[in-house]
Amino acid sequence: MPWPHMGCEAGRSTGDKMHIPVLLRESVDFLNVRPAGVYADLTLGLGGHAEEILKKIKSGRLIGIDKDMQAIERAKEALEAYGEKLAVFKADFQEAGELIRRQGYNGLDGFIMDLGVSTLQLKTPERGFGFSSEAPLDMRMDRSRGESAADLVNGLPEGELSRIIFEYGEERWAKRIARTIAARREEKRIDTTRLLARVVEDSIPRGAWPPKTHPATRTFQAIRIAVNGEIDALKAALPEMISMLRTGGRAVVISYHSLEDRVVKDTFRVGARPCTCPPDFPKCVCGKKPALRILTPKPVAPSEAEIKSNPSARSAKLRAAEKI
Ligand SMILES: C[S@@+](CC[C@H](N)C(=O)[O-])C[C@H]1O[C@@H](n2cnc3c(N)ncnc32)[C@H](O)[C@@H]1O
Incomplete structure (x- = not known):
């Protein structure tokens, strides 16, 4: 089915821009934030999801990553009040594993990816993501x-x-x-x-x-x-980030495109059912053990009310899984 939407539009007020975080309550509930946990927001954007996570963290940390410098600057400003609970980095999420390890963390209690573009990107004409005004044809997030x-x-x-x-x-x-x-x-x-x-x-x-x-x-x-190589970046980053989860750690991914959703679904499925034995084998001999428990047998979609108040959310699909 075609999904005409271009990405998420995130809802914090940033001057004249508004970004409404999509599936906010659902995504933070699935993340099951522990006050002392270490979390990563791999698509920080304007920090809408990050702020809800930060409210639940006490002695823990949130590592915020985005490849867009403009988003990084806005998010830093918007989330300044959270001080050392938040560490922000400009990076591609394909580099996140190494970056997080370099910060001295060998595991995560959860991560969130809210894919696609932000309102800030879409509504800044000179970035070239939109066509309502004349601008250079750029479209690079980084x-x-x-x-x-x-x-x-x-x-x-x-x-x-x-x-x-x-x-x-x-x-x-x-x-x-x-x-x-x-x-x-x-x-x-x-x-x-x-x-x-x-x-x-x-x-x-x-x-x-x-x-x-x-x-x-x-x-x-x-x-x-x-x-932006969006599908390949997701394919590369998701398995690596899952491998960084501690037992009980959660992966939450919001996608806006059928190809993205398929990558998430397949990656979670392989983690939950890694056995490669032929289906007619009476028992498993390959020895591959599940690493994930899927928390969303069907993807979670925004409610009618959310779509009404934020039409940009209409194509969103959330999937979540837990490391076992
Ligand atoms: C939909 S927005 C996120 C909005 C954010 N959740 C919020 O509430 O403000 C997606 C963000 O992901 C970033 N992004 C997309 N692909 C990325 C990648 N491969 N690495 C890092 N950031 C990426 C974009 O630059 C954009 O800022």
Whole structure:
């Protein structure tokens, strides 16, 4: 099923920006925060989830990580009152394991990942995540490294662009969009948000435009996921973070895209049922023991009331597991 949403919009007031943390009560309940525990928020954003965790910590610690410098600065400011209970780092969550060990922690009592983009990113035009105003086509969460959206859009072969738009955007017009991009970039580099949005508009017949969203929404989501390597980062980081959990430690992941949710579901399933023996074997001979207990047989979705007050939450799915 297509999930048109681009990510989470998190709800703390940060000047003129608002970020409403998605599934806040549910995620913190699943984390089961112990006052003396060590926790990691691997997608700190503006610190909405982090603040609820910090309220429950007494002598423990929260390690907050985000790869976006702007988010790090805002979160530090917003959570200043929590002093030494919080340690904040700018890093990719793929580097979190090593970073946490370097801080002297050899295990975690829980971690949370709230994937996708933040409102701050979406609503800061010059970051290039949106198309409502003209801006450079960037979309990098970490602006200090990697290729921008403009680099990908102008540099990738047409077939690769088509695959990305189809897989990450679940966009049925992917082939046509990629074809138009390939033709237009011959005339002029597509290096702004409005230019790309117009190419998409021109690729999809008017009658087939989605009724409630802009026709470029899915393409922008797809390019953003590719620019930030979001699926591969999750695939790499989740097993490592699970391996850092102490017995009884909890993993809580909120995703906004079917591919992300599949990675979470499969990773948890492998942790809970690692046995690789053929199904017709009378008993297990591979000796692999479960490391996880799945706490959410079905993903938890936001209530109607939450979606009404925060439409950005509509595609969220929460999964949680406990180390055993
Ligand atoms: C949906 S927001 C999180 C909002 C946060 N829970 C809050 O309540 O304010 C997702 C955040 O994850 C960050 N992020 C995404 N991928 C990341 C990665 N691989 N490593 C570190 N941070 C990442 C983004 O920069 C963004 O700030």
